[in-house]
Amino acid sequence: xxxxxxxxxxxxxxxxxxxxxxxxxxxxxxxxxxxxxxxxxxxxxxxxxxxxxxxxxxxxxxxxxxxxxxxxxxxxxxxxxxxxxxxxxxxxxxxxxxxxxxxxxxxxxxxxxxxxxxxxxxxxxxxxxxxxxxxxxxxxxxxxxxxxxxxxxxxxxxxxxxxxxxxxxxxxxxxxxxxxxxxxxxxxxxxxxxxxxxxxxxxxxxxxxxxxxxxxxxxxxxxxxxxxxxxxxxxxxxxxxxxxxxxxxxxxxxxxxxxxxxxxxxxxxxxxxxxxxxxxxxxxxxxxxxxxxxxxxxxxxxxxxxxxxxxxxxxxxxxxxxxxxxxxxxxxxxxxxxxxxxxxxxxxxxxxxxxxxxxxxxxxxxxxxxxxxxxxxxxxxxxxxxxxxxxxxxxxxxxxxxxxxxxxxxxxxxxxxxxxxxxxxxxxxxxxxxxxxxxxxxxxxxxxxxxxxxxxxxxxxxxxxxxxxxxxxxx
Ligand SMILES: [Cu+2]
Numbered sequence: 001x002x003x004x005x006x007x008x009x010x011x012x013x014x015x016x017x018x019x020x021x022x023x024x025x026x027x028x029x030x031x032x033x034x035x036x037x038x039x040x041x042x043x044x045x046x047x048x049x050x051x052x053x054x055x056x057x058x059x060x061x062x063x064x065x066x067x068x069x070x071x072x073x074x075x076x077x078x079x080x081x082x083x084x085x086x087x088x089x090x091x092x093x094x095x096x097x098x099x100x101x102x103x104x105x106x107x108x109x110x111x112x113x114x115x116x117x118x119x120x121x122x123x124x125x126x127x128x129x130x131x132x133x134x135x136x137x138x139x140x141x142x143x144x145x146x147x148x149x150x151x152x153x154x155x156x157x158x159x160x161x162x163x164x165x166x167x168x169x170x171x172x173x174x175x176x177x178x179x180x181x182x183x184x185x186x187x188x189x190x191x192x193x194x195x196x197x198x199x200x201x202x203x204x205x206x207x208x209x210x211x212x213x214x215x216x217x218x219x220x221x222x223x224x225x226x227x228x229x230x231x232x233x234x235x236x237x238x239x240x241x242x243x244x245x246x247x248x249x250x251x252x253x254x255x256x257x258x259x260x261x262x263x264x265x266x267x268x269x270x271x272x273x274x275x276x277x278x279x280x281x282x283x284x285x286x287x288x289x290x291x292x293x294x295x296x297x298x299x300x301x302x303x304x305x306x307x308x309x310x311x312x313x314x315x316x317x318x319x320x321x322x323x324x325x326x327x328x329x330x331x332x333x334x335x336x337x338x339x340x341x342x343x344x345x346x347x348x349x350x351x352x353x354x355x356x357x358x359x360x361x362x363x364x365x366x367x368x369x370x371x372x373x374x375x376x377x378x379x380x381x382x383x384x385x386x387x388x389x390x391x392x393x394x395x396x397x398x399x400x401x402x403x404x405x406x407x408x409x410x411x412x413x414x415x416x417x418x419x420x421x422x423x424x425x426x427x428x429x430x431x432x433x434x435x436x437x438x439x440x441x442x443x444x445x446x447x448x449x450x451x452x453x454x455x456x457x458x459x460x461x462x463x464x465x466x467x468x469x470x471x472x473x474x475x
Contacts, residue, residue, distance in 0.1 A: 066143050068160040071119045076162065078119045081112050085126045085134030085151070085173065090188070090437050091296055092253070093260040093287050093380070098239040100188040101134070101173065105439035106417075107258035108230045108316070109171070109191030112140075113421040116166045116198040116337075121158055128154035134184060135174035139352065140165070140193040148174040166197040166337040168312045168354035183241045188258060188437070190316045192230060192354065194420055197337045201425045204308050204358045206331050207343065220360060224310035225303055225427045228420040229383060230257050231349075231371060232317040246318060253380050254319075254371065257417045258437035260380030261287040264298035268412070268458045271465065273391045275475035285382060294455045295443055299435045301418055302409035303361055305388040307427070311357040311369075312420055315349035322372040323347050323357070325385070327365060332358040346372055364388030383418075399468035400461075405430075416451045 065071060072078050083103045090100035090107060103109025114120060124136045135150040141161035151157045173189035175181030204220040233251035235242050245252065253260045264285045267277035280286045288298035303309050315321040323330075324346040333341040334356040341347065347355060361367060364387055371381035386408060394404040397411060405411060410430040417436030419429055432451040434443055447453060469475045 065162070066147065066160055068121055068158060071160045071162065072121065074119065076117060076119045077115065078121055079112065079114050080121050080123070082123045082125070083109060083136060085124060085130060085189070086439075087130060088439055090258075092234075092239075096239060098187075098234065098236050099241070100437070101184050102188050102437075102439075103136075103173075103191055105442045107188035107190075107437040108232075108417075109189065111191060111228060111420045112171070112193040113196070113423050114163050114193070115196045115424060116163060118163050118195075119160060120163055120193070121160045123156060123158040124151050125156040126151045126153045132180075133176045134189065135176075136171055137174040138169065138171040138193060140167075140169035140171070140195055150174060150176045163193070163195045166195045167335065168314055168356060169193045169195065170314055170316060170352050170354065172316070182243065182246055185316070186233065186235055186246060186318065187241050190230070190232065192228065192312065192314050192420075194228075194312055194423065196423045196425070201310070202339075204332055204360070205342075206360055220308040222308075222425045223427050224308040224358065224425060225429065226310045226312065226420055226423070227301060227414075227418045228257070228312045228314075229369065229418065230314045230316050231255070231321045231376075231381065232258070233319055235318075249319065251317075251319065251379065254317075254376040255380055256383055259288075259296070259417075261285060261382060262298065262380075262435070263301055263383040263415065263418065264288060265300060265384070266293075266298045267291065268454065269300065271462070271469075272393055272396065275469060277462075285384075291455045291459065294453070295434045295436060295438055297435070297455060299412075299415040299433060299454070300408070301383065301385045302407040302412065302414055303385060303387050304406040305361055305364055307360065307406075309359055309361065310425075311359070312354070313349065313357060314354040315351055318351060319376070320351075320373065321349040321376075321381075323349060323355075324370055324372040325359070326368040326370060328359060328361060328367050330357050330359055334358070361385065361387035364390040366390060395472055396465065396468050396474070399472060400464060412454065413452050416446055 086105055087101050088105060089097045091097050100107055122136060122138060126134055130153045133150040133152045135148045137148040140163050142164060143161050147159040171191050171193055173184035175184050201222040203222050206218045208216045208218055210216050232255050234253040234255060235245040236252045256262055265281040266289050270279055270281055271277040273281055288296060290297060313323055330344050330347060332339060333344060333347045349355060367385040367387060369383040369385060370377050388407060397405055413431035413433035414429050415435035416432045419432055433454045434446050434451045
């Protein structure tokens with residue numbers, strides 16, 4: 001069947017389907033008895049239909065180019081984005097586990113970062129021992145939904161597209177021919193693509209007032225220290241996805257980057273701040289306290305004061321996100337490549353909506369990013385930022401033989417799952433520590449790439465830290 005005949009066949013099929021749906025008006029016989037006799041279809045008939053005014057076939061030039069061969073040799077930068085669809089048991093904050101579905105052994109899946117106009121070649125492979133098929137719907141693409149067709153176990157499929165629009169975009173499993181898509185996404189098969197604007201990010205303007213009350217405009221360079229935060233929920237019964245709970249919006253956990261209460265203090269922070277690893281900084285929040293939790297242990301997000309910080313935030317879930325940072329104002333909110341707001345307290349993200357928040361933490365301190373829905377806060381949506389040196393830890397840092405630091409990231413690193421790949425206006429993080437919903441394989445890859453397993457390093461440093469703190473009279 002050549003292309004033209006195939007297209008006509010589709011028209012005939014649609015016409016017949018229409019006849020079935022609206023059987024009282026048109027009958028199958030009427031339709032086939034009029035013009036759509038596929039055997040008699042030729043250019044003349046096409047022209048007749050065209051002249052009738054209702055139907056015009058424009059194939060295929062009007063469609064976006066998606067042919068991988070053509071796009072790969074188009075001269076554009078090509079990103080080979082390879083994912084595998086894998087089911088794994090993953091830990092919960094309660095110490096129990098749940099049956100997770102992942103892209104490449106992590107929740108959320110790996111972040112793709114490209115520049116507007118680049119070509120993405122997405123390849124999804126499903127290992128042969130996986131029980132079900134999976135697909136990948138990338139919201140950064142503008143191509144036919146047919147490309148997101150599920151891939152069977154033991155098979156691999158690719159599709160290509162040009163990332164035409166800048167912004168942050170969800171990607172997610174499309175289930176098995178759409179069936180159980182909710183289960184797959186809410187069990188962990190989601191991630192983001194960051195498409196940097198072709199001309200880079202804009203400078204950040206922050207309005208302040210001088211001592212006399214006059215308005216000052218402070219400009220920060222486009223380069224920023226960047227983080228990614230993805231909000232979602234779990235709907236579980238005995239460690240398995242519970243569709244009934246999802247349908248009634250009764251989630252069992254609110255997760256940020258796949259984890260409940262993932263970014264909270266742990267015993268190392270207790271020691272440094274309170275002088276005792278057992279004395280909790282926050283009795284309420286420290287659900288992930290303990291070296292034995294390894295990469296699941298709570299970690300904090302460290303930034304400098306007066307530093308341009310850029311947050312990529314996506315609502316992957318089924319509930320709204322009212323994004324707010326306790327003690328801060330969101331200096332700029334961008335969606336796509338358009339500024340939506342400046343100096344705003346909270347910004348609302350519906351399901352499958354993302355935004356870029358630019359801000360500067362002026363004062364040394366502790367700031368909690370929350371979903372300002374109290375149910376979400378108390379079920380896991382608390383992410384603690386520490387700006388500058390609010391606990392006067394630099395004397396301890398210097399006592400350990402290091403230079404004073406502008407943020408604790410220079411000592412402890414920032415959590416690997418909260419840091420996106422480097423883009424064209426990224427300030428490099430001083431170090432990364434291993435933190436996230438990862439399989440052992442992902443953890444060893446991170447180690448090989450230089451991320452620090454703090455659960456191994458901190459016990460070795462505990463002795464020297466206690467000695468310095470004792471000498472300083474802090475304990
Ligand atoms: Cu899936």
